[in-house]
Amino acid sequence: MATGIKDKVAILGMGCSKFGERWDCGAEELMVEAYTEALADAGIETKQIQAAWLSTCFDEVNVGKSGLALSTTLRLPNIPVTRVENFCASGSEGFRGAVYAVAAGACDIAVAVGVEKLKDTGYGGLPASSRGTIGALVNPNMSAPGNFAQLASAYRAKHGVNKDDLKRAIAHVSVKSHANGAKNPKAHLQKEVTLEQVMNAPIVAEPLGLFDCCGVSDGAACAIVTTPEIARAMGKQNIVTVKALQLALSNGLESSHNSWDGSYFHTARIAAKRAYDEAGIRNPRDELSMIEVHDCFSITEFVTMEDLHISPEGGALKDVLDGFYDADGKIACQIDGGLKCFGHPIGASGIRMLYEMYLQLQGRAGPRQRNNPRLGLTHNLGGGPNANVCSVAIIGEYN
Amino acid sequence: MSNSYEGMVPSVPYLKIDSTGEPYIAGSQCGKCGQIFFGERTICARCADRTSMQAMRLGETGKLYAYTVIHRSFPGVKTPFVAATVELDGGGVLKGTLLEVEPDPAKLAFDMPVRTVFRDSGQKDQDGRPYLNYYFVPAGA
Ligand SMILES: [Zn+2]
Numbered sequence: 001m002a003t004g005i006k007d008k009v010a011i012l013g014m015g016c017s018k019f020g021e022r023w024d025c026g027a028e029e030l031m032v033e034a035y036t037e038a039l040a041d042a043g044i045e046t047k048q049i050q051a052a053w054l055s056t057c058f059d060e061v062n063v064g065k066s067g068l069a070l071s072t073t074l075r076l077p078n079i080p081v082t083r084v085e086n087f088c089a090s091g092s093e094g095f096r097g098a099v100y101a102v103a104a105g106a107c108d109i110a111v112a113v114g115v116e117k118l119k120d121t122g123y124g125g126l127p128a129s130s131r132g133t134i135g136a137l138v139n140p141n142m143s144a145p146g147n148f149a150q151l152a153s154a155y156r157a158k159h160g161v162n163k164d165d166l167k168r169a170i171a172h173v174s175v176k177s178h179a180n181g182a183k184n185p186k187a188h189l190q191k192e193v194t195l196e197q198v199m200n201a202p203i204v205a206e207p208l209g210l211f212d213c214c215g216v217s218d219g220a221a222c223a224i225v226t227t228p229e230i231a232r233a234m235g236k237q238n239i240v241t242v243k244a245l246q247l248a249l250s251n252g253l254e255s256s257h258n259s260w261d262g263s264y265f266h267t268a269r270i271a272a273k274r275a276y277d278e279a280g281i282r283n284p285r286d287e288l289s290m291i292e293v294h295d296c297f298s299i300t301e302f303v304t305m306e307d308l309h310i311s312p313e314g315g316a317l318k319d320v321l322d323g324f325y326d327a328d329g330k331i332a333c334q335i336d337g338g339l340k341c342f343g344h345p346i347g348a349s350g351i352r353m354l355y356e357m358y359l360q361l362q363g364r365a366g367p368r369q370r371n372n373p374r375l376g377l378t379h380n381l382g383g384g385p386n387a388n389v390c391s392v393a394i395i396g397e398y399n
Numbered sequence: 400m401s402n403s404y405e406g407m408v409p410s411v412p413y414l415k416i417d418s419t420g421e422p423y424i425a426g427s428q429c430g431k432c433g434q435i436f437f438g439e440r441t442i443c444a445r446c447a448d449r450t451s452m453q454a455m456r457l458g459e460t461g462k463l464y465a466y467t468v469i470h471r472s473f474p475g476v477k478t479p480f481v482a483a484t485v486e487l488d489g490g491g492v493l494k495g496t497l498l499e500v501e502p503d504p505a506k507l508a509f510d511m512p513v514r515t516v517f518r519d520s521g522q523k524d525q526d527g528r529p530y531l532n533y534y535f536v537p538a539g540a
Contacts, residue, residue: 143469143471143472143473145471146469149467149469150465150466150467150484152467153465154464154465157464157465157509163504203468203470204469204470205469205470205471205482206470207467207504251444252445253444253445255444262464262465
């Protein structure tokens with residue numbers, strides 16, 4: 001009988017590169033930047049690492065296929081290195097590999113590194129699929145913003161929400177994230193924005209304007225994991241352990257539509273429920289301290305507040321406007337600035353989210369530090385509303 | 400009018416031209432659970448049945464289910480335009496571009512009736528043959 005992941009694996013150290021337009025370096029240097037910080041934080045040497053996972057998405061424009069890029073860049077001691085890719089949830093997949101290896105007892109210390117260097121493609125969004133027949137003629141709406149924007153109209157239709165009210169609520173989502181990102185020296189965008197700026201920005205895909213979309217950035221993040229016993233034997237204080245690690249993938253039901261109305265993420269609801277069960281959380285609204293979600297677009301974050309069973313169905317609008325998810329709200333969301341301010345170097349994002357939760361739990365988040373957080377959740381989504389890969393992880397203090 | 404589609408290349412596999420020269424959207428229906436899909440399938444994505452998928456033609460009228468107005472797109476794609484999800488009468492759901500309506504949310508109503516039309520996309524393949532594409536227009540248009 002499976003017993004779940006709770007408290008079987010501890011985070012020994014984490015690192016995160018500066019995110020942004022990193023013309024100054026390549027993907028290898030980004031990996032080193034994140035890894036060096038994590039290694040120092042863990043207080044170990046490279047020779048102690050027994051298995052590694054590398055998460056990247058676009059092998060064509062990034063470090064290529066296989067785990068070799070990580071093995072050679074970090075001069076790992078000829079250990080198993082696995083490259084994983086699962087759309088935009090790739091980072092969480094790398095972390096899951098390392099955590100499972102330790103939980104299985106296959107190794108004592110494992111590392112996960114996620115990296116993506118996207119700015120070199122020169123394109124404003126994710127690298128577009130080639131402009132072939134289907135892309136250009138039939139599905140020009142299949143851009144990421146075009147795809148996620150339809151969540152908004154489906155949500156409005158379902159809950160009878162006025163267009164202007166929803167626009168104001170999703171604008172609040174972005175204003176809040178920018179306010180948080182302004183306090184984070186590792187974020188790509190470190191400027192506050194006003195509600196007026198967000199509301200009046202050029203429209204990309206109605207109702208999503210420029211400030212409703214996350215940016216494109218370069219970045220890397222790293223996690224080193226071990227068992228709580230080993231962490232304790234090493235003299236570590238404030239040990240943070242993995243409480244839940246769930247992944248739910250669409251199985252085609254959303255695309256067949258009759259049981260899915262296009263206004264929410266079916267997978268997120270399932271992954272979140274399983275994660276709460278695994279972590280022993282009965283009431284997430286009361287028990288979670290902070291969440292870091294996949295805010296590729298403001299509307300994604302908005303509907304995710306309900307999918308994570310924190311806001312009641314149809315209640316996200318009120319919670320968002322009430323400041324429930326603001327930095328000083330009941331549950332801080334995107335306390336580091338989120339994808340909105342970090343951009344989304346795909347392979348890195350899932351681990352970057354965990355990095356902030358880890359810093360917060362250890363009381364090391366500087367000007368962004370929340371008062372005594374206990375449990376942090378990350379939500380990392382790959383794919384579009386109708387077919388996706390959804391990871392929900394929960395980490396917290398070990399006691 | 401059938402001959403007007405002669406020599407045109409359907410832009411996607413699920414857009415077909417029948418033996419009389421009439422274009423249609425190909426669909427499939429599961430004989431076991433009744434689910435209707437666009438395009439040809441051999442396995443049902445709803446109930447996983449592998450034995451009873453039947454080819455069919457999807458309806459050419461429907462209702463606007465959800466939409467967005469695209470203002471920024473890939474290089475070379477003309478904006479703004481309405482990207483729509485349409486629930487077809489008789490079953491099936493299809494995404495496509497909604498034409499002949501102002502690309503303004505104030506002019507778009509949920510459940511507004513639309514119909515499918517087949518038109519020259521304005522682009523040609525390497526042999527100079529025009530691509531045939533499907534679009535939606537308001538039912539009255
Ligand atoms: Zn079926």
